[in-house]
Amino acid sequence: MAPQGEPILEVRDLVKHFPLTQGIVLKRQVGAIKAVDGVSFDLHRGETLGVVGESGCGKSTLAKLLMALEKPTSGSVKVNGEMVDVHKGSNLKKFRRNIQMVMQDPYTSLNPRMTVGDIIGEPYEIHTEVAPKGDRRRKVQELLEVVGLNPDHINRYPHQFSGGQRQRIGIARGLALQPEIIVCDEPVSALDVSIQAQVINLLERLQNEFGLAYIFIAHDLSVVRHISDRVAVMYLGKIVEIGKDTEIYDRPSHPYTQALLSAVPVPDPEGRETRERIILQGDPPSPANPPSGCRFRTRCWKAQEICAVEEPLLQIRPGTDHESACHFAEVHDVVHAS
Amino acid sequence: MKNPSVDTHLLPADSGTIGTEPLLAVDNLHVEFGTRAGVVRAVNGVSYALNAGETLAVLGESGSGKSVTAQAIMGILDMPPARIPKGEIRFRGTDLLQLSESQRSQIRGQQIAMIFQDALSALNPVFTVGWQIAEMFRVHKGMSKKASYAKAVELMDRVRIPAAKQRVNDYPHQFSGGMRQRIMIAMSIALDPDLLIADEPTTALDVTVQAQIMELLAELQRESNMGLILITHDLGVVADVADKIAVMYGGRIVENAPVHDIYRNAAHPYTKGLLDSIPRVDMKGQELYAIKGLPPNLLDMPTGCAFHPRCPFRQDNCVTDVPPLHEISGTRSSACHYWREVLDGTAG
Numbered sequence: 104m105a106p107q108g109e110p111i112l113e114v115r116d117l118v119k120h121f122p123l124t125q126g127i128v129l130k131r132q133v134g135a136i137k138a139v140d141g142v143s144f145d146l147h148r149g150e151t152l153g154v155v156g157e158s159g160c161g162k163s164t165l166a167k168l169l170m171a172l173e174k175p176t177s178g179s180v181k182v183n184g185e186m187v188d189v190h191k192g193s194n195l196k197k198f199r200r201n202i203q204m205v206m207q208d209p210y211t212s213l214n215p216r217m218t219v220g221d222i223i224g225e226p227y228e229i230h231t232e233v234a235p236k237g238d239r240r241r242k243v244q245e246l247l248e249v250v251g252l253n254p255d256h257i258n259r260y261p262h263q264f265s266g267g268q269r270q271r272i273g274i275a276r277g278l279a280l281q282p283e284i285i286v287c288d289e290p291v292s293a294l295d296v297s298i299q300a301q302v303i304n305l306l307e308r309l310q311n312e313f314g315l316a317y318i319f320i321a322h323d324l325s326v327v328r329h330i331s332d333r334v335a336v337m338y339l340g341k342i343v344e345i346g347k348d349t350e351i352y353d354r355p356s357h358p359y360t361q362a363l364l365s366a367v368p369v370p371d372p373e374g375r376e377t378r379e380r381i382i383l384q385g386d387p388p389s390p391a392n393p394p395s396g397c398r399f400r401t402r403c404w405k406a407q408e409i410c411a412v413e414e415p416l417l418q419i420r421p422g423t424d425h426e427s428a429c430h431f432a433e434v435h436d437v438v439h440a441s
Numbered sequence: 442m443k444n445p446s447v448d449t450h451l452l453p454a455d456s457g458t459i460g461t462e463p464l465l466a467v468d469n470l471h472v473e474f475g476t477r478a479g480v481v482r483a484v485n486g487v488s489y490a491l492n493a494g495e496t497l498a499v500l501g502e503s504g505s506g507k508s509v510t511a512q513a514i515m516g517i518l519d520m521p522p523a524r525i526p527k528g529e530i531r532f533r534g535t536d537l538l539q540l541s542e543s544q545r546s547q548i549r550g551q552q553i554a555m556i557f558q559d560a561l562s563a564l565n566p567v568f569t570v571g572w573q574i575a576e577m578f579r580v581h582k583g584m585s586k587k588a589s590y591a592k593a594v595e596l597m598d599r600v601r602i603p604a605a606k607q608r609v610n611d612y613p614h615q616f617s618g619g620m621r622q623r624i625m626i627a628m629s630i631a632l633d634p635d636l637l638i639a640d641e642p643t644t645a646l647d648v649t650v651q652a653q654i655m656e657l658l659a660e661l662q663r664e665s666n667m668g669l670i671l672i673t674h675d676l677g678v679v680a681d682v683a684d685k686i687a688v689m690y691g692g693r694i695v696e697n698a699p700v701h702d703i704y705r706n707a708a709h710p711y712t713k714g715l716l717d718s719i720p721r722v723d724m725k726g727q728e729l730y731a732i733k734g735l736p737p738n739l740l741d742m743p744t745g746c747a748f749h750p751r752c753p754f755r756q757d758n759c760v761t762d763v764p765p766l767h768e769i770s771g772t773r774s775s776a777c778h779y780w781r782e783v784l785d786g787t788a789g
Contacts, residue, residue, distance in 0.1 A: 157647035300732070304728050325720045352722075372700045382653055383652075
């Protein structure tokens with residue numbers, strides 16, 4: 104789906120620092136976890152933006168910021184050209200109708216003491232204008248049917264469903280208010296392999312049917328490639344590379360993206376002895392104290408002096424066709440190289 | 442790597458090379474659990490074999506019985522509720538199930554070792570990692586405290602934990618996930634086992650760290666010619682490291698094959714479905730193939746072939762007859778009545 108017209112979601116320089124404090128009575132701030140540190144991107148109607156990165160890179164904090172579940176330290180989020188003011192309740196309520204979330208773990212994100220009907224219908228209690236009271240049960244049953252569940256199961260409890268079915272319930276809840284944007288935070292990683300494909304197909308069908316835009320956060324790179332139109336790669340709170348799916352997967356230019364792609368096991372044993380593998384040394388540094396300059400330089404094989412001094416900006420660089428935050432960006436196809 | 446003077450093999454050291462007896466042979470193993478809701482048959486006649494230096498990947502979804510089989514080999518099932526009504530687990534020709542508990546604990550750790558999925562919950566949070574690694578030497582080898590600590594530092598170096606000397610007195614929570622898994626690996630290879638069972642060793646880790654750990658395991662295996670059983674649900678990891686694969690479904694092995702054969706052409710509809718549901722580049726924008734339905738409920742297993750309610754090629758006799766594990770070639774077998782048709786692509 105080609106991006107067209109005005110972006111539906113504009114994120115500019117979004118920053119979230121969690122303060123680290125010391126002392127019990129007199130708290131003083133001794134530092135900050137820089138979970139998200141200057142993230143900007145656009146999302147268009149009907150488009151899917153995949154966000155990939157390792158644990159601790161800030162992708163889940165980004166999801167919470169987009170949902171206004173966390174207040175950003177600085178930066179802005181605009182939906183349909185309108186600024187989201189997290190300090191104003193009425194503004195937030197309107198905004199939240201338009202952006203909904205599907206959580207990772209379908210076992211803990213559904214209240215075990217509520218029936219499926221109550222769970223999916225709860226958004227209508229808050230946004231009463233979407234469905235009048237008498238109409239809600241019918242609407243919930245419609246939603247159950249849309250996500251491929253039996254509408255007669257409206258009075259069942261979450262424990263009576265399997266993991267894949269529960270994730271469908273979570274998706275139905277996300278659809279209830281007819282939002283334009285859905286943030287999916289690792290929606291299939293808790294599911295069995297044979298069930299993952301079912302849920303991904305459902306998400307794609309719903310996107311075509313309702314023209315939804317997705318922010319699809321995941322660590323499974325092959326799933327992200329399948330569903331995304333564009334992909335952003337995050338490392339320690341920053342986007343290091345962003346572009347169309349083909350640009351990121353076939354022509355990655357940031358060393359981290361290349362290492363990440365080469366580390367993904369390929370489900371085909373042919374040529375496994377000769378496949379190029381970039382094994383990074385060590386673990387990602389702590390987001391409380393990121394390295395100066397380029398944050399990836401401590402694990403990068405290309406690092407030079409300039410990398411410690413000057414932070415590389417996310418921009419289109421000579422020889423690449425998409426934005427990359429590396430001083431020495433260079434297209435190198437790691438996946439197809441042998 | 443092996444130092445025969447300190448090796449206290451309970452079994453004759455070279456019985457594994459006599460005749461064609463493999464390092465480990467699981468034969469028609471059954472494991473069931475008595476629960477309040479009824480008897481759960483978690484493993485229903487599993488057989489596989491492994492030679493020294495080989496990597497066997499056991500592939501399956503949650504509830505397929507892959508971990509229970511491993512725990513039975515390791516001898517760490519809680520009995521009761523677990524029962525092993527039938528089967529043999531032969532290690533170097535000796536049936537482990539016939540041994541006494543004290544004999545088994547001699548084998549456990551020294552000859553068969555295991556790595557668990559979640560290193561944080563497998564390590565004891567109130568003891569330092571050095572203490573926990575050194576425990577292997579104190580308990581099994583009767584070493585002194587000082588000598589065992591020196592050994593622990595040596596092992597931490599071997600699994601490439603930086604600054605091992607300084608970190609030996611740190612607690613598990615002070616390490617990252619990848620480093621914790623390295624500590625688990627250090628403990629498991631401490632006594633140079635002949636067989637290492639890794640139960641989802643990288644599932645909780647990031648891909649770049651996963652690549653580090655898999656490389657470390659492969660290297661350790663090359664050095665000491667261990668047999669490795671890798672339990673996983675990740676088709677990518679399997680393709681990367683395995684020599685042969687056993688695919689499990691509903692407590693049974695549905696397909697047994699060398700790794701190249703299975704990815705080229707599956708001989709069981711379940712394996713075929715799993716491989717087809719991997720997102721591929723040329724499938725972009727199309728619907729993914731999905732195996733319909735749900736994994737079976739172990740309390741209420743389907744009759745006949747356990748996969749029949751989800752199988753696209755089902756025939757009438759699949760509902761009534763349990764398919765035996767048909768031999769396709771010397772190294773390959775499939776538990777499908779119609780494996781020929783599945784292989785040829787003419788099934789259904």
